[in-house]
Amino acid sequence: MTVRPLNRLQTAWRAAQDIGDGMVVNLGLGMPVHVADYLRPEVDVFIQSENGVIGVGPLAPVDRIDTDLVDAGSRRITLRPGASIIDSSSSFAMIRGGHVDVTILGAFEVAANGDLANWDMRLANKGPLVGGAMDLAVGARAVWVIMEHMTRKGTPRLLETCTLPLTAVRCVKRIYTNLAVVDITHDGMVVREMLDAMTEAELRARTGAPLIFAPDCQPLVTPPIATAD
Protein backbone atom coordinates (compact mmCIF):
# COMPACT_ATOMS: atom_id res chain seq x y z
CA MET A 1 0.00 0.00 0.00
CA THR A 2 1.40 3.41 -0.85
CA VAL A 3 1.11 6.19 1.67
CA ARG A 4 1.02 9.76 0.33
CA PRO A 5 2.47 11.87 3.14
CA LEU A 6 1.53 15.52 3.51
CA ASN A 7 3.98 17.99 2.00
CA ARG A 8 5.67 20.65 4.14
CA LEU A 9 3.02 23.29 3.56
CA GLN A 10 0.14 20.91 4.26
CA THR A 11 1.78 19.99 7.57
CA ALA A 12 2.13 23.69 8.39
CA TRP A 13 -1.54 24.19 7.39
CA ARG A 14 -2.63 21.50 9.84
CA ALA A 15 -0.71 23.09 12.72
CA ALA A 16 -2.13 26.51 11.84
CA GLN A 17 -5.70 25.24 12.34
CA ASP A 18 -4.98 24.83 16.07
CA ILE A 19 -3.86 28.44 16.59
CA GLY A 20 -6.54 30.25 18.57
CA ASP A 21 -7.72 33.84 18.41
CA GLY A 22 -5.62 36.32 20.39
CA MET A 23 -2.63 34.04 20.88
CA VAL A 24 0.97 35.22 21.04
CA VAL A 25 2.84 32.82 18.75
CA ASN A 26 6.53 32.27 18.08
CA LEU A 27 7.41 30.41 14.87
CA GLY A 28 10.75 28.64 14.45
CA LEU A 29 12.88 28.72 11.33
CA GLY A 30 12.05 26.42 8.42
CA MET A 31 8.66 24.72 8.21
CA PRO A 32 7.11 26.56 11.17
CA VAL A 33 7.25 30.05 9.59
CA HIS A 34 4.76 28.84 6.97
CA VAL A 35 2.13 28.42 9.69
CA ALA A 36 1.55 32.18 9.50
CA ASP A 37 0.25 31.75 5.93
CA TYR A 38 -2.55 29.34 6.90
CA LEU A 39 -4.14 30.79 10.03
CA ARG A 40 -7.93 30.51 10.11
CA PRO A 41 -9.48 33.73 8.74
CA GLU A 42 -11.28 34.62 11.99
CA VAL A 43 -8.06 34.37 14.01
CA ASP A 44 -6.03 37.44 14.97
CA VAL A 45 -2.65 36.76 16.56
CA PHE A 46 0.62 38.49 17.39
CA ILE A 47 3.62 36.67 16.01
CA GLN A 48 6.60 37.19 18.29
CA SER A 49 10.11 36.88 16.89
CA GLU A 50 12.85 36.39 19.46
CA ASN A 51 14.96 39.27 18.15
CA GLY A 52 12.33 41.50 19.75
CA VAL A 53 9.65 42.00 17.11
CA ILE A 54 6.11 41.59 18.45
CA GLY A 55 3.64 41.58 15.58
CA VAL A 56 5.57 40.23 12.60
CA GLY A 57 3.67 40.96 9.38
CA PRO A 58 4.12 39.52 5.88
CA LEU A 59 7.54 39.50 4.20
CA ALA A 60 8.48 42.90 2.81
CA PRO A 61 7.85 43.37 -0.92
CA VAL A 62 11.08 43.97 -2.83
CA ASP A 63 10.49 47.71 -3.07
CA ARG A 64 9.88 48.04 0.67
CA ILE A 65 12.78 46.03 2.10
CA ASP A 66 14.41 47.60 5.14
CA THR A 67 17.54 45.82 6.38
CA ASP A 68 16.87 47.01 9.94
CA LEU A 69 13.47 45.29 9.98
CA VAL A 70 14.16 41.58 10.19
CA ASP A 71 12.87 38.58 12.09
CA ALA A 72 14.88 35.90 13.89
CA GLY A 73 15.48 34.14 10.57
CA SER A 74 17.06 37.30 9.08
CA ARG A 75 14.03 37.60 6.78
CA ARG A 76 13.08 41.14 5.76
CA ILE A 77 9.60 41.59 7.17
CA THR A 78 6.87 44.16 7.69
CA LEU A 79 5.03 45.01 10.90
CA ARG A 80 1.34 44.38 11.51
CA PRO A 81 -0.87 47.06 13.07
CA GLY A 82 -0.25 47.24 16.81
CA ALA A 83 3.29 45.90 16.50
CA SER A 84 6.14 46.89 18.81
CA ILE A 85 9.86 46.20 19.06
CA ILE A 86 11.81 45.50 22.23
CA ASP A 87 15.43 44.63 22.95
CA SER A 88 16.65 41.02 23.09
CA SER A 89 16.76 40.71 26.87
CA SER A 90 13.16 41.93 27.13
CA SER A 91 12.15 39.61 24.30
CA PHE A 92 13.53 36.60 26.15
CA ALA A 93 11.97 37.82 29.38
CA MET A 94 8.69 37.64 27.43
CA ILE A 95 9.52 34.10 26.32
CA ARG A 96 10.95 32.77 29.58
CA GLY A 97 8.35 34.55 31.65
CA GLY A 98 5.53 32.58 30.06
CA HIS A 99 4.01 35.42 28.01
CA VAL A 100 4.19 33.52 24.71
CA ASP A 101 1.23 31.16 24.34
CA VAL A 102 2.80 28.73 21.90
CA THR A 103 6.03 28.20 20.02
CA ILE A 104 6.06 25.99 16.97
CA LEU A 105 9.49 24.54 16.35
CA GLY A 106 11.15 22.21 13.90
CA ALA A 107 12.83 19.11 15.32
CA PHE A 108 15.20 16.30 14.52
CA GLU A 109 13.86 14.00 17.24
CA VAL A 110 11.17 13.97 19.92
CA ALA A 111 11.03 11.40 22.73
CA ALA A 112 7.93 9.83 24.25
CA ASN A 113 8.41 11.90 27.43
CA GLY A 114 8.51 15.16 25.45
CA ASP A 115 12.29 15.58 25.29
CA LEU A 116 13.23 17.66 22.24
CA ALA A 117 16.37 17.50 20.08
CA ASN A 118 16.36 20.25 17.47
CA TRP A 119 19.62 22.18 17.62
CA ASP A 120 22.70 20.03 17.11
CA MET A 121 22.98 17.43 14.36
CA ARG A 122 26.65 16.89 15.23
CA LEU A 123 27.80 17.98 11.78
CA ALA A 124 31.53 17.51 11.33
CA ASN A 125 33.50 20.76 11.08
CA LYS A 126 30.38 22.90 11.50
CA GLY A 127 30.06 25.16 14.49
CA PRO A 128 27.08 24.76 16.84
CA LEU A 129 24.01 26.99 16.44
CA VAL A 130 21.58 27.06 19.35
CA GLY A 131 20.00 30.51 18.92
CA GLY A 132 16.83 30.85 20.96
CA ALA A 133 15.73 27.21 20.68
CA MET A 134 16.43 26.25 24.30
CA ASP A 135 14.80 29.39 25.69
CA LEU A 136 11.66 28.88 23.58
CA ALA A 137 11.39 25.18 24.41
CA VAL A 138 11.57 25.93 28.13
CA GLY A 139 9.71 29.22 28.27
CA ALA A 140 6.72 29.10 25.93
CA ARG A 141 3.46 28.01 27.55
CA ALA A 142 3.08 25.29 24.91
CA VAL A 143 5.68 23.74 22.60
CA TRP A 144 4.41 22.24 19.35
CA VAL A 145 6.68 20.57 16.85
CA ILE A 146 6.37 20.32 13.07
CA MET A 147 8.56 17.62 11.56
CA GLU A 148 8.82 14.85 9.01
CA HIS A 149 7.78 11.59 10.62
CA MET A 150 11.00 9.90 9.47
CA THR A 151 14.51 10.89 8.41
CA ARG A 152 15.54 10.85 4.75
CA LYS A 153 17.21 7.53 5.49
CA GLY A 154 13.86 6.15 6.62
CA THR A 155 14.59 5.93 10.35
CA PRO A 156 12.03 7.18 12.87
CA ARG A 157 12.27 10.62 14.50
CA LEU A 158 9.67 9.88 17.18
CA LEU A 159 11.65 7.81 19.68
CA GLU A 160 11.64 6.36 23.17
CA THR A 161 14.81 8.34 23.89
CA CYS A 162 16.48 11.04 21.80
CA THR A 163 19.88 10.13 20.37
CA LEU A 164 20.93 13.69 19.43
CA PRO A 165 21.84 16.41 21.96
CA LEU A 166 18.76 17.69 23.79
CA THR A 167 17.31 21.18 23.43
CA ALA A 168 15.13 20.80 26.53
CA VAL A 169 13.64 18.03 28.61
CA ARG A 170 9.93 17.08 28.75
CA CYS A 171 8.76 20.18 26.87
CA VAL A 172 6.88 19.06 23.72
CA LYS A 173 3.08 18.93 23.96
CA ARG A 174 2.06 18.15 20.38
CA ILE A 175 3.74 16.93 17.18
CA TYR A 176 2.50 17.55 13.64
CA THR A 177 4.15 15.22 11.14
CA ASN A 178 3.50 14.49 7.49
CA LEU A 179 1.68 11.33 8.64
CA ALA A 180 -0.05 12.09 11.92
CA VAL A 181 -0.86 14.45 14.79
CA VAL A 182 0.55 13.08 18.04
CA ASP A 183 0.15 14.40 21.60
CA ILE A 184 2.70 13.82 24.35
CA THR A 185 0.85 12.69 27.48
CA HIS A 186 1.78 11.16 30.83
CA ASP A 187 1.02 7.79 29.23
CA GLY A 188 3.26 8.42 26.21
CA MET A 189 2.52 9.28 22.57
CA VAL A 190 -1.18 9.47 21.72
CA VAL A 191 -2.21 9.58 18.05
CA ARG A 192 -5.03 12.10 17.54
CA GLU A 193 -5.07 12.08 13.75
CA MET A 194 -3.55 9.88 11.07
CA LEU A 195 -3.61 9.78 7.26
CA ASP A 196 -6.73 7.94 6.15
CA ALA A 197 -4.80 5.59 3.87
CA MET A 198 -2.65 4.30 6.73
CA THR A 199 -3.21 1.49 9.17
CA GLU A 200 -2.19 1.61 12.81
CA ALA A 201 0.46 -1.04 12.07
CA GLU A 202 1.91 1.09 9.27
CA LEU A 203 2.25 4.13 11.55
CA ARG A 204 3.76 1.99 14.31
CA ALA A 205 6.31 0.65 11.81
CA ARG A 206 7.42 4.23 11.12
CA THR A 207 7.64 5.26 14.78
CA GLY A 208 10.36 4.46 17.30
CA ALA A 209 8.21 4.69 20.44
CA PRO A 210 5.02 2.96 21.56
CA LEU A 211 1.86 4.62 20.21
CA ILE A 212 -1.55 4.84 21.84
CA PHE A 213 -4.38 5.44 19.36
CA ALA A 214 -6.97 7.81 20.76
CA PRO A 215 -10.47 6.28 20.80
CA ASP A 216 -11.63 9.24 18.71
CA CYS A 217 -8.59 9.23 16.39
CA GLN A 218 -9.54 11.21 13.28
CA PRO A 219 -8.36 11.10 9.69
CA LEU A 220 -5.63 13.70 9.01
CA VAL A 221 -7.07 15.73 6.14
CA THR A 222 -5.71 18.93 4.57
CA PRO A 223 -6.48 20.82 1.37
CA PRO A 224 -4.11 20.29 -1.55
CA ILE A 225 -1.31 22.90 -1.36
CA ALA A 226 1.38 23.04 -4.03
CA THR A 227 4.97 23.53 -2.87
CA ALA A 228 7.34 25.71 -4.84
CA ASP A 229 9.98 22.99 -5.18
Place this chain on the structure above:
Amino acid sequence: MSRGDAGRMPIDKRVNSAAEALADVSDGATVLISGFGGAGFANVLIRALRDRGAKNLTLVVNSATHRYSLTHELIEAGLVRKIVCTAARGHNKEPSPFERLWVAGKIDLECVPQGTFAERIRAGGAGIPAFYTPVGFGTDLVRGKEVRCFDGREHVLEQAIKGDVALVRADTADRYGNLTFRYAQLNFGPVMAMAAKLAVAEVRTVLDAPIPYERVQLPGVFVDRVVVAGT
Protein backbone atom coordinates in the same frame (compact mmCIF):
# COMPACT_ATOMS: atom_id res chain seq x y z
CA MET B 1 36.34 73.64 34.45
CA SER B 2 34.53 74.08 37.74
CA ARG B 3 30.91 73.13 38.26
CA GLY B 4 30.10 76.68 39.22
CA ASP B 5 31.35 78.06 35.93
CA ALA B 6 28.31 79.63 34.29
CA GLY B 7 30.01 79.34 30.91
CA ARG B 8 30.76 75.62 31.20
CA MET B 9 30.39 73.38 28.17
CA PRO B 10 27.71 70.72 28.46
CA ILE B 11 28.68 67.07 28.36
CA ASP B 12 29.78 66.05 24.88
CA LYS B 13 30.35 62.38 23.99
CA ARG B 14 31.00 62.90 20.30
CA VAL B 15 34.37 61.84 18.96
CA ASN B 16 35.76 62.51 15.50
CA SER B 17 36.44 59.01 14.29
CA ALA B 18 35.97 55.32 15.05
CA ALA B 19 39.76 55.04 15.46
CA GLU B 20 39.72 57.74 18.12
CA ALA B 21 36.77 56.09 19.86
CA LEU B 22 38.70 52.81 20.20
CA ALA B 23 42.17 54.26 20.81
CA ASP B 24 42.47 52.78 24.32
CA VAL B 25 41.22 49.24 23.61
CA SER B 26 44.04 46.97 24.72
CA ASP B 27 45.18 43.37 24.19
CA GLY B 28 43.06 40.80 26.00
CA ALA B 29 39.94 42.97 26.01
CA THR B 30 36.45 41.48 26.14
CA VAL B 31 34.45 43.14 23.36
CA LEU B 32 30.64 43.06 23.29
CA ILE B 33 29.32 43.51 19.74
CA SER B 34 25.61 44.13 19.06
CA GLY B 35 23.72 43.08 15.95
CA PHE B 36 21.32 40.37 14.88
CA GLY B 37 20.18 39.13 11.49
CA GLY B 38 21.55 42.06 9.52
CA ALA B 39 20.20 44.76 11.86
CA GLY B 40 22.44 46.71 14.20
CA PHE B 41 25.88 45.44 13.24
CA ALA B 42 28.51 47.98 14.35
CA ASN B 43 30.59 47.38 11.24
CA VAL B 44 32.41 50.72 11.20
CA LEU B 45 33.62 50.11 14.75
CA ILE B 46 34.46 46.46 14.02
CA ARG B 47 36.70 47.53 11.16
CA ALA B 48 38.32 50.22 13.30
CA LEU B 49 39.00 47.58 15.96
CA ARG B 50 40.70 45.40 13.34
CA ASP B 51 42.83 48.37 12.27
CA ARG B 52 43.70 49.06 15.90
CA GLY B 53 45.09 45.51 16.05
CA ALA B 54 44.53 44.72 19.74
CA LYS B 55 45.11 40.97 20.18
CA ASN B 56 43.78 38.07 22.26
CA LEU B 57 40.30 39.53 22.17
CA THR B 58 37.24 37.76 23.55
CA LEU B 59 34.23 38.59 21.38
CA VAL B 60 30.74 38.42 22.87
CA VAL B 61 28.48 38.50 19.84
CA ASN B 62 25.27 36.71 18.83
CA SER B 63 26.74 35.18 15.66
CA ALA B 64 30.44 34.35 15.41
CA THR B 65 30.19 35.30 11.75
CA HIS B 66 27.24 36.58 9.75
CA ARG B 67 27.04 37.49 6.09
CA TYR B 68 26.23 41.12 6.94
CA SER B 69 28.72 41.48 9.80
CA LEU B 70 32.46 42.14 9.65
CA THR B 71 33.45 40.03 12.68
CA HIS B 72 35.18 37.65 10.25
CA GLU B 73 37.77 40.37 9.62
CA LEU B 74 38.79 40.31 13.30
CA ILE B 75 38.95 36.51 13.19
CA GLU B 76 40.92 36.35 9.95
CA ALA B 77 43.36 38.95 11.29
CA GLY B 78 44.16 36.55 14.15
CA LEU B 79 43.01 38.98 16.83
CA VAL B 80 40.42 36.73 18.50
CA ARG B 81 41.18 34.19 21.23
CA LYS B 82 37.63 33.26 22.21
CA ILE B 83 34.05 33.80 21.06
CA VAL B 84 30.97 33.71 23.28
CA CYS B 85 27.93 33.43 21.00
CA THR B 86 24.63 31.68 20.27
CA ALA B 87 25.41 30.79 16.65
CA ALA B 88 28.81 29.60 15.43
CA ARG B 89 27.76 28.00 12.16
CA GLY B 90 28.84 29.48 8.85
CA HIS B 91 26.33 30.06 6.06
CA ASN B 92 28.19 28.08 3.41
CA LYS B 93 29.27 24.49 2.93
CA GLU B 94 32.90 25.55 3.16
CA PRO B 95 33.84 26.30 6.76
CA SER B 96 33.67 29.93 7.86
CA PRO B 97 36.85 31.70 9.05
CA PHE B 98 35.66 30.96 12.59
CA GLU B 99 34.98 27.28 11.89
CA ARG B 100 38.43 26.78 10.33
CA LEU B 101 40.22 28.16 13.41
CA TRP B 102 37.85 26.45 15.85
CA VAL B 103 38.32 23.02 14.24
CA ALA B 104 42.09 23.61 14.33
CA GLY B 105 41.86 24.36 18.05
CA LYS B 106 43.12 27.91 17.61
CA ILE B 107 40.04 29.71 18.94
CA ASP B 108 37.84 28.93 21.93
CA LEU B 109 34.06 28.81 21.77
CA GLU B 110 31.36 29.20 24.41
CA CYS B 111 27.94 28.52 22.88
CA VAL B 112 25.09 29.99 24.95
CA PRO B 113 21.28 29.86 24.57
CA GLN B 114 20.24 33.25 23.22
CA GLY B 115 18.01 34.28 26.11
CA THR B 116 20.66 33.26 28.62
CA PHE B 117 23.22 35.17 26.53
CA ALA B 118 21.08 38.33 26.67
CA GLU B 119 20.30 37.92 30.36
CA ARG B 120 23.92 37.27 31.35
CA ILE B 121 24.88 40.53 29.65
CA ARG B 122 21.92 42.34 31.20
CA ALA B 123 22.98 41.04 34.61
CA GLY B 124 26.53 42.25 33.94
CA GLY B 125 25.29 45.80 33.53
CA ALA B 126 22.71 45.59 36.30
CA GLY B 127 24.92 44.62 39.23
CA ILE B 128 23.73 40.99 39.37
CA PRO B 129 26.70 38.57 39.49
CA ALA B 130 24.71 35.40 38.68
CA PHE B 131 21.16 34.12 38.38
CA TYR B 132 19.21 30.88 38.09
CA THR B 133 17.36 30.05 34.88
CA PRO B 134 15.40 26.97 33.79
CA VAL B 135 16.89 27.23 30.29
CA GLY B 136 19.48 24.65 29.35
CA PHE B 137 18.78 22.20 32.17
CA GLY B 138 19.52 18.66 31.01
CA THR B 139 21.49 19.77 27.95
CA ASP B 140 25.14 19.68 26.93
CA LEU B 141 25.44 23.49 27.10
CA VAL B 142 25.18 23.69 30.89
CA ARG B 143 27.27 20.65 31.80
CA GLY B 144 29.05 21.19 35.12
CA LYS B 145 26.94 24.18 36.16
CA GLU B 146 25.25 24.33 39.54
CA VAL B 147 21.63 23.13 39.52
CA ARG B 148 19.00 24.10 42.10
CA CYS B 149 15.31 23.35 42.39
CA PHE B 150 12.78 26.18 42.72
CA ASP B 151 9.02 25.54 42.72
CA GLY B 152 9.66 21.92 41.79
CA ARG B 153 11.62 22.80 38.68
CA GLU B 154 15.35 22.48 38.01
CA HIS B 155 17.33 25.67 37.34
CA VAL B 156 20.91 26.32 36.28
CA LEU B 157 23.22 28.95 37.78
CA GLU B 158 24.49 31.30 35.09
CA GLN B 159 27.11 34.02 35.61
CA ALA B 160 26.96 37.59 34.38
CA ILE B 161 29.01 38.76 31.40
CA LYS B 162 30.82 42.09 31.53
CA GLY B 163 32.83 43.71 28.79
CA ASP B 164 35.77 46.06 28.59
CA VAL B 165 34.21 47.69 25.56
CA ALA B 166 30.86 47.50 23.74
CA LEU B 167 30.42 48.25 20.06
CA VAL B 168 26.82 49.25 19.42
CA ARG B 169 25.02 50.42 16.28
CA ALA B 170 22.18 52.91 16.70
CA ASP B 171 20.30 55.33 14.46
CA THR B 172 20.60 58.76 16.05
CA ALA B 173 22.47 60.24 18.98
CA ASP B 174 22.75 63.61 20.62
CA ARG B 175 25.83 65.13 22.26
CA TYR B 176 24.84 63.59 25.60
CA GLY B 177 25.06 60.07 24.17
CA ASN B 178 21.31 59.47 24.20
CA LEU B 179 20.43 56.98 21.47
CA THR B 180 17.52 55.97 19.26
CA PHE B 181 17.42 52.77 17.23
CA ARG B 182 15.66 51.85 14.00
CA TYR B 183 13.39 48.80 14.14
CA ALA B 184 15.27 45.62 15.12
CA GLN B 185 18.62 47.42 15.44
CA LEU B 186 17.81 47.49 19.13
CA ASN B 187 18.57 43.80 19.80
CA PHE B 188 21.58 43.53 22.15
CA GLY B 189 22.62 47.21 21.98
CA PRO B 190 21.14 48.45 25.27
CA VAL B 191 22.32 45.56 27.47
CA MET B 192 25.76 45.50 25.88
CA ALA B 193 26.26 49.23 26.41
CA MET B 194 25.23 48.83 30.04
CA ALA B 195 27.57 45.87 30.64
CA ALA B 196 30.77 47.41 29.28
CA LYS B 197 33.30 49.73 30.94
CA LEU B 198 33.51 51.67 27.68
CA ALA B 199 30.38 51.83 25.52
CA VAL B 200 30.90 53.15 22.00
CA ALA B 201 27.98 53.80 19.66
CA GLU B 202 28.21 54.28 15.92
CA VAL B 203 25.18 56.12 14.59
CA ARG B 204 23.71 57.23 11.30
CA THR B 205 23.68 60.83 12.45
CA VAL B 206 24.13 63.03 15.50
CA LEU B 207 21.32 65.49 16.02
CA ASP B 208 22.05 69.10 16.97
CA ALA B 209 19.21 69.29 19.44
CA PRO B 210 18.81 66.94 22.41
CA ILE B 211 16.64 63.94 21.60
CA PRO B 212 13.23 64.44 23.25
CA TYR B 213 13.07 62.30 26.41
CA GLU B 214 10.17 60.16 25.20
CA ARG B 215 12.15 59.09 22.14
CA VAL B 216 15.38 58.15 23.98
CA GLN B 217 15.72 54.34 23.88
CA LEU B 218 19.07 54.21 25.67
CA PRO B 219 20.03 57.06 28.02
CA GLY B 220 23.46 58.58 27.46
CA VAL B 221 24.41 57.56 31.00
CA PHE B 222 25.16 54.15 29.46
CA VAL B 223 27.07 55.52 26.46
CA ASP B 224 30.62 56.88 26.62
CA ARG B 225 31.49 57.75 23.04
CA VAL B 226 29.51 58.43 19.89
CA VAL B 227 30.87 58.37 16.37
CA VAL B 228 29.01 59.19 13.16
CA ALA B 229 29.17 56.19 10.82
CA GLY B 230 26.67 57.32 8.21
CA THR B 231 24.15 54.96 6.66
